[in-house]
Amino acid sequence: MFAHFERQTFQSMLLFGFWVLDSLFCAASYFCGEIDMPKNIISETPYVRIIFHSDSYSEDTHFQFSTEVQKQEEHWTKLGQFHKTRNRRGQLIPNTYCDKIIQDCSPGHCYIHSPGYPEIYPRNLKCRYLVKSPGGLIKLEIVDMDVDGEQCEGMLICFPRPVTRNYNQCLYDSIKIYDGSTSKDPLITTLCGRGRLSSNIIASQPWMLIEFESSPAGRLVDTGFQIKVETDIITDQGRSIEVSPDGSCVLQETITDSVDTNVFNNPRSWFPANTTCSYIFTVPNPQDHISIEFLSFTIERITLCEENIRIFDGLEPDPFRLMNILCDTNKPMGGASEPLYTTTGPSLLVQFHSSTGSLDGSSINYRFQVKRIVPEVKVSSELVSSNCSRLFTASDWSVKPFPNPSSSTSTSEQLNAGSFTINPSDFAFPINGKIHCNLTFDASVLAHGRVNLSIVSAFNSALTCGKYCDIGILGANQAKLLVHRAVDSTHFLSPLCYCEPTSREFPFNFQTEFLYKQGSKVAGSAIGNDVINFISNSSILRININLPSDWGRRPESKPIKTFGKV
Known part of the structure; x- marks a missing residue:
């Protein structure tokens, strides 16, 4: 930091004209105007020269100052509360007044401040601070800032302005921050004013250049800036x-x-x-x-x-x-x-x-x-529907097992005389559409034959879906059971429609769940399954079991068993 260069402190009062503060590497700084209380100026080098000039000297023109010499280790005021971090304020570039390079600020942080901070900074400055952070991105925090240089006389006329990023308002003194190591790199922002910036500044690369310029002449008011520099290390994956x-x-x-x-x-x-x-x-x-x-x-x-x-x-x-x-x-x-x-x-x-x-x-x-x-390879719903459709006759109530298209071998189905079961596991593979299992029970070989059929399943035995089955108001993913009591589907006896309860789509869940649990039972039926009994109006009874494509992979799906006799 600049502390090891400071030797003298000046207090001055100026009512008219201007005076010059000079040093070995710094151009002349011109101050003029009025101050209402003593102001301190801290030199950066042991070489200081003061020149007083007045075009019209009168009894109203005067100034006075006092000097004090301090050692570098004694001057803790300049470092403020961060005086213990003086080894983290960069290295002065040889043969320059205030240009510095800050190599690495991790772990922890570094500080950059204007010459003479926290007192009045000199005029006619152009300081460059080059920051390098090989371990990540550079993050700046404006800890304190009072950079303006507005051309006016005294605090009573020049009111402090808040920090702004508007380039047109920073015509005299300003701080420019570049995303890179030179002034030809993209300009991130231009700052001036008094106060603190509402956000940090993060570069897109491990280099950042900060330029501080002050106008040749100005008032004894502005105290400069202090900037905290950190390395923003990205730890998130991605x-x-x-x-x-x-x-x-x-x-x-x-x-x-x-x-x-x-x-x-x-x-x-x-x-x-x-x-x-x-x-x-x-x-x-x-x-x-x-x-x-x-x-x-x-x-x-x-x-x-x-x-x-x-x-x-x-x-x-x-x-x-x-x-x-x-x-x-x-x-x-x-x-x-x-x-x-x-x-x-x-x-x-x-x-x-x-x-x-x-x-x-x-x-x-x-x-x-x-x-x-990667989409699943799905089996044709037409093939699955064909395999699960059956024709039962009074002379032969047993049928062959239907194959599982997802397997190279057939899966045997436990069939008893007069019974048939559709298990969810028989459909536990990707299917490209709805499943339609059509079961037809034929007792025409008997004179005046009728079909007496019982269905043990999760379908509600008390509440029929009625016309809603046809228009699908219960949702495309609702399993449904349609029973045709007449051979001709256009017969005045419309098909009965039953729905499998589901808490996600069925609009009468409370009633369905209650009736579902209270349904009648037959020997061999699962606990909680309902029993639906039918006697056909003719020798043929036809039922359609319409299942969504993922019915076999739903954990709530239950087997559908049919028991028939003539």
Whole structure:
């Protein structure tokens, strides 16, 4: 730091004209105006020269000052509460007045301050502070700042202005921060004013240049700045996207392994206003899909959705392919939206957009995981329906077992004379559509034959679905049982419709559950199953068992048993 150069302290009072503070490597500094109390100026070198000049000297023109010499170790005032960290204030570049290089600030932190801080800084300065942090990104915190240099006389005329990033308001004294090692690198921001900055400043690389300039002449008011420098080490798993100076950034990734996982993070460094970052994901097989799951989603500051994440089902930001917009008012974790999304095709576009820009990364701290989804090979529902459909006659009530299409061998079904069972395990494989098991019981070989049939299942034996079975008001995933008491389906005896209870979709769960548990029982029926008894109106009784494609893999599904006699 500058402490090892300081030797003298000046107090001065100036009512008119100007005086010059000079040193070995510093250009002349001009001060003029009025002060209402003594001000201290601390030199950076042991060489100081003061020149007083007045174009019109009168009895109203005067000044006075006193000097004091201090050793470097004794001057703790300059270092303030951080005086023990004087070895972490950089190294002075030879043959310069205030240029410094700070090599590494980890572990812990470093400090940068203006010449003479915390007292009046000299005029006509241009100080460069080069910061290098090989272990991560550089993070700055403005601890204290009083940099203005507005051309006016005294505090009564020049009121302190708050810290601003508006370049047009920093015409005299300013601090410029560059994302790199030279002034040709992108300019992050220009600062001036008094106070503290509301956010930190994080570079996108391990180098950062800070330039401090003061105008040739100014008032005895401004005290400079102190900046805390830290290394921002990223410990989270995943990759962060890098933003270019013009606010664009693209990350493209092809997911080639179905078991491979990719984790991505939000922008961690500064970016300008109207930044749009695109994460583009594809899979080589056009039949595959992509899933995105948010592992974390926290809000660092409120932007009212001016910073947001948009998820598109495809490569283009097509509003008709927009799956959701996530932001501080619509969070996927602990909010109204879901954390998991799956595309319908082989591509996914995730866009982060900020209309405000940021000095310390995005206001949304998110982390998401992308996976390749290989669709299951599904068996034709027509084949499955054909295999589970049966014709029973009075002369032969036993039938052959129906095969399991997901296996190369047939699965034997326990069939007794006059009985037939449909087990969920017979359908525990991917099926591409609904299952329709049509069972026909034929007693026409007997004179005036009738079919007496009992069905033991989870279908409700007391509450019929009526017309709702036909229009599917109970949902596409509702298992249903239709009983045709006449051969002709157009007969005035309309089919009876029964529904399997489900707590997710059936609108009368309370009644269904009650009747389901209280249903009558027959020998050999499972506990909790209902019994539905029928006697056909003719020699033929036909029932349709309509099952959703995933019925065999649902844990709540129960076997369907039929017992028939003539």
